[in-house]
Amino acid sequence: MTMGYIVLQNLRRNRLRTALTLVAFALPMGVFVLAISLLAALIEIGNMNERELRLGVHHKVTLINLLPDAMRRKIEALDPERKRLTAVCGMRWFGGKIPEEPAPIQSLAADADTFPIVYSDAGMTPEDIEAWNKDRQAAVVGYGVIEQYKQKYPDFKLGGRVSLKSSVPPYLELEFHIVKVIEKANRAQTFYFRRDYLTESLKEAGVDSPKCNIFWVKCNGADELRELQTAIDQEFSNSADETKSEDENAFAASFTQALGNLPGLMNAMAIVVLVIVGLVAGNTMMMSFRERTRELGVFKAMGFPPIRIFTIVLSESVMLAAIGAIIGIAPVWIGLTFYPLPKLGVLPIASLKASPAAAYISLIIAIAIGAAAGFWPAYQAMRLRTVDALRRVA
């Protein structure tokens, strides 16, 4: 009679209870793996952004205020030898939407010459860069945008021609040619195109405004980024266009708050879920311990050493937790693999995808919770006095 056999037999004896516990354990574990998958995805995006060492320079009052594009030269002039910065890319918000759709796509006009350098994480090959440079209407589009629209609008694909109407005055409608699809999660939801195309089109519409909302400065290192952050804001202080410089993650944090702080909520959710599954497992183990006190007494009378009794009860709890976790994690995993959420297109949920790390962590945490929940009943079982146990009536 092996350990595993005893544990399995115990779980099979009160099948109803085992089933109920498994469901009560599996459902919150499903929520847990979802929550931490999202957190993992966001942390990954944060790390990616941090590695890219980009400093965003925008107007101090609000991002909406436009900065003159001559500012790019001034920023570059702060470091003529390019010791601290690699390149500067000016960007202007276009907020283009497919005319039939309600929500605008995150679309930005970027300086054509520096975009491939500052956004080297877009992964543009020399051929991509050539296509981008040659074609005035070139657009580099995140996979999230493609996923979201490709079914309804088949032109959303590599090489497709799409037309977007700006949601900011003068509401230009421009045609673009998708020359590259970005596969990186941190750029999944953005649609980039050339700023010279926008500036010329604006001019044709009678608006002579070669201006930017933000300049992204690619820095050579983390220290250089901090130095430049101070230097740039100092350079433009007391001018008509005072700036505020932030690294990419600080820039994103203000938006995260305004989008309901989903990461914070998921964090809280994950903690509550852990409490719940811990209690579910603990409850079941207490119940089955109580009902089996006499049986454990028999084991003891037969000469099972206390540590063995301890292990039997603990293993049962751990096994219950592990099975429950797998039942909860697997469907979420399969669901995320076959239905990637970028189709929903809402940030930051869209960055959610099946992450092996999240699944492993969930499983390990579940097992740890099973062990913690089984500890007290197991300890009590070990300490049981054989005579008392045999005398006890359930």
Next chain:
Amino acid sequence: MALPLTYNWKNLFVRKSTTVLTCLIIASVVGVLTWLVGFKSSLDRSLSFANDRAKIIVLKQGSTSETNSAIAPEDANKLTQLQSLAVDAKGEPLKSPEMVVQVSLPRKRDNGVTFANVAVRGVTDTAFAVHPNIRLLSRPFAQGQLEVIVGVQAAKQFGGLEVGDVVQLGYGGNRGFTVVGHFSANGAPVESEIWGPLTVLMSSYSRTAYSSVSLRLRDGVDAKAVVAEIEGPAIEMTGKTESDYWTEQTSNIRIYMMIVGVLVGIMSIAAIFAIANTMYASVAGRTREIAMLRTIGFTPNQVLLGFLYESVFLSLIGGVLGLLACAAWLSLAGNTKDMFGSNTFTTMGFEIRLGPAIVVKALGAVAAVGLLGALFPAWRASKLQVIKAMREA
């Protein structure tokens, strides 16, 4: 005679550890559920105060929010031809040209680590007649002066907006506007805004166009017909009723709420199973006792009801604990939230409050969870074979 309630109540204390654990499971689920319901109803409450049927917001044709709309003053004059506007004492039609810009202000709840885009609205004196829900808590700003008034929600959530503070506005952020007072709007979204004199703000931002024009309709006029007229060939602008406008701005929040709602729903189902588990154990442990009750004359239905009561008691205790936990969390971690409108790029602040309606909803939900969880165990208890049960060890 029904089973006395004290019997069920006392039963809960026989198995203390199981009762406590089950209560805590319920409490955790209810805590999250209450937060969610609180969030949603606070948002709905705020929006429900923005459904003035006699008010229409006019935007540039094709634009989706005030932030990205620009209406030249001569175009705004076209609205004068509308016959359905209410008039003021002097016989002037009630139309309020407004300019909306934004200022980046530190959030109080994280001590200014992150910044929020707060809407700044330039208005004329007519605005107060077009938006009658605005209630000044002190004097208004004076037209032509560098003065602003601040909505109570904005003052509460964002830094530097107390009366007497100077807030730097203008395109270059270099014109100091003194906060001369606060205003409330029954909790409507405008409470998150800063209001100042239209002409001074327009020149500070070197703008020549308005963002929007708000109209007040005469009593009994059909808003839909007016919207159709505004969108028609003579005017060619976009008109939205106030409630339509705000419903559109919250479409992204609603998706977010839906997702959180699904997660809480899943956890509630788990709670049902947890209760079922506890109740089955309770029934199994009391087989002989139930048989005894049946023998002394209690009917199966009374036994069934007894177990349902017991489970509902259990859930309600957990529910109350969960409510308390949620209230404690809100008072410790802060109950302020702000969210972007879908297209406005300005943030809308609100507070999560646990009113009586939310308490009733949460406890109702938890009672339902308790009932559902106990249904099968209680049914099993009521179907017990008395003779067989008495014989059992």
